[in-house]
Amino acid sequence: MSPEVRTHVNMKPYRAALAVPGLRSLLLLAVLARIPLTATGVTLTFYVVLDLDRGYGAAGLVGAAVTVGAAIGGPLLGRLVDRRGLRPVLVLTAIAEAVFWTTAPSLSYPLLLPAAFVAGSLALPIFSVVRQSIAAMVPEDRRRPAYALDSMSVELSFMIGPALAVALVTAISARTTLYLVGTGIVAAGIGLWLLNPPIRGASEPTGLRRRVPRREWLTPRLLAVLAVSTAATLVLGGTDVAVVAVLRASGEVGWTGAVLSIWAVASLAGGFAYGAVHRSLSPLALTAALGLCTIPIGLGGAHWWLLCLALIPAGALCAPTIAAASDAVSRLAPPEVRGEAMGLHGSAVTVGIAIGAPLAGAVIDASAPLWGFVVTGALGTLVTLVVLPIELRRRRNAVTAALAPPVEADVTPATR
Incomplete structure (x- = not known):
């Protein structure tokens, strides 16, 4: 097969997904809207350390307050989207974001902590809303490349947002950057309000309000x-923390940006490959592979370029794993509760990041940098x-159902 033909075959799933009306606009807005959201952690850290003259531990507590708030508020906001529609939730969260980011620079640290928690619980639900809208507008047979594109857009946002925040803090100030980040988040909310992507499919009545008990959809x-x-x-x-620790221990901390960029590029390549394949991959299998490929990264050596090479296999699994999980949630959740289910998925993602970084840090402090990879991967x-x-039980039941003989209608005349 010629290279031209192979390229055409690989791009076909993406062309089919992008042909869905409205998907291009949604993905473009998603990239731009997520940039200020990905900059919030770095910006708040610099503000607490530089302007409030507190330590990194105090800055970590502010980040933890935002994270805990987001983990609690995500499913609640998703449920509100399911019941009241998208635009009222966008108005509520955009106002909450505007209030927090305009008042945060004037708050003392004891007031900033509870304010950060409230802001996290009412954070603009860009991530979950975009994934919910993809499930609503894209047919099931085209969702894999659509979610792969979404996962790659998240990678792009994380590549741009934190770096842009650091540049702004360095060039201007942390206090001014707070205002700029808040303005960007509110603008993202306005943009999403104007776009107003669907949260229900065309075959699902927009007025559908059937209550589905959690025990029916929150399945094992x-x-x-x-x-x-x-x-x-x-x-x-x-992995994020362990990379920094390994490079710092080897005296090559200046290469941190390059190493993390290679990791992100590998994730983008993996996400592209995942969207181009014609067969669904289990998020369970992808997560297992991600963990197994992460365990030996610290054995790659102390040189930054060896660390880059060791990161590539695990990096290539990052975007596919997140995309596969999003796709699975969209298929398992009924349309009536898809917002709440996506909110739960967003909370699961948030909790994982919140646990992984300090866990790796504690392991590294107690042993050596390479054990950060080993413990979190394991x-x-x-x-x-x-x-x-x-x-395994699900697959066994599926095989049993497929092999079971069809049930024939009883046509025997009834006896009296």
């Missing part, structure tokens, strides 16, 4: 997907083994 299989989502981002959060793999029986 969906819980398993949420668990591996947490495990995957735990591995990613731990823990991610362990979670997949714990939920593996759920997946």
Whole structure:
């Protein structure tokens, strides 16, 4: 097969997905809207350390307050989207964001902590809304490349947002950067309000308000997907910290940006390949592979270029794992509760990152940098083994149902 033909075959799923009306606009807005959101952590850290003259531990507490708030508020906002529609939630969260980011520079540290928690619980739900809208507008057979594109857009946002925040803090000030980040988030909310992407499919009545009990949709299989989502981002959060620790220990901390960029590029390449394949991959299998490929990264050597090479296999699994989990949640959740389910998925992702970074840091402080990779990778793999029986039971039931003979209608005349 010629290279031209192979390129055409690989691009076909993406062309089919991007042909869906409205998807291009949604993905473009998603990239731009997520940039200020990905800059919030770095900006708040610099503000607490530089302007409030506190330590990094105090800055970490502010970040933790935002994270805990987001983990609690995500499913609640998703449920509100399901019941009241998208625009009222966007108005509520955009106002909350505007209030927080305009008042934060004038708050003392004791007031900033609870304000950060409230802001996190009412954070603009860009991540979950975009994934919910993809499920609503894209047919199931084209969702894999659509979610792969979404996952790659997240990588782009994380490549741009934190770096841009650092540049702004360096060039201007942390206090001014707070205002700029807040303005960007509010602008993202306005843009999403104007675009108003669908949250229900065309075949699903927009006025549908049927209440679906949680026991009907929060099944063991969906819980398993949420668990591996947490495990995957735990591995990613731990890897982020461990990379910095390894480079610092070897005296090559100046190469941190280059190493993390290679990691992100590998993730983009993996996400592209995942969207181009014609067969669904289990998020459980991808998370297990991610964990296993992360364990030996610290053995790659002390040189930055060896660390880059060791990161590539795990990096290539990052975007596919997140995309596969998002796709699985969209298929398992009924349309009536898709917003709440996506909110739960967002909380699972947030909790994983929040646990992974400090866990890796504690392990590194107690031992050596390479153990940051080992412990977080092993823990991610362990979670997949714990939920593996759920997946095996599902497949066994599917095979049994496929082999069962069809039930024939009873045509025997009834006797009197």
